[in-house]
Amino acid sequence: MVIFHCAGCGEVLTSPLTPLPAVPEPQPYDQPRPGARGPAATIPRGHYAIETEPWGAPYEPYPDNEDGPSQRRAGGKSDMRGSLRSAGPRGNIVLHPDDAVDLTMLVDASMGCCGGPSGDQGLNRACRCGKPVATLAADCTTVYELHLDADSVHADKAPAYWAFRP
Secondary structure: OEEEEEOOOOOEOEOOEEEOOOOOOOOOOOOEOOOOOOEOOOOOOOEEEEOOOOOOOOEEEOOOOOOOOOOOOOOOEEEOOEEEEEOOOOOOEEEOHHHEOOOEEOOOOOEOOOOOEOOOOOOOEEOOOOOEEEEEEOOOOOOOEEEEOOOOEEEEEOOHHHHHOO
């Protein structure tokens, strides 16, 4: 098990987490998360996985004749330039949003139709010290997951006594 910390100040950002071999496919939309529209979380509580494909902002145009989502586990995106695909970072740490503690919402102009952040504008969550560290995607039209920025966090082995805490 590991705990992720802010690379800026060392603050603990997550509960102890167990790695998964890959990011699972998202839950179907007909299995909504409790109390909200949209799918249940991609990652089960208490786990994390490493995103191996580009994810999130920035987005770059690509030929319209190439089908496919703008990023893994998400639908298509477009703007005045045409169809877009993610040119965002690889190696982000994907986890259940409830496994992160005390993250502050940054201004996010990409609020979706249900009031949740789409995550399209990049880092939208910060550590208590103010350093942007994560992107939450939580609108009804997208996946429900938190991406810790690999360059903004570091992992430490969780102390043994944390493994036995309720």
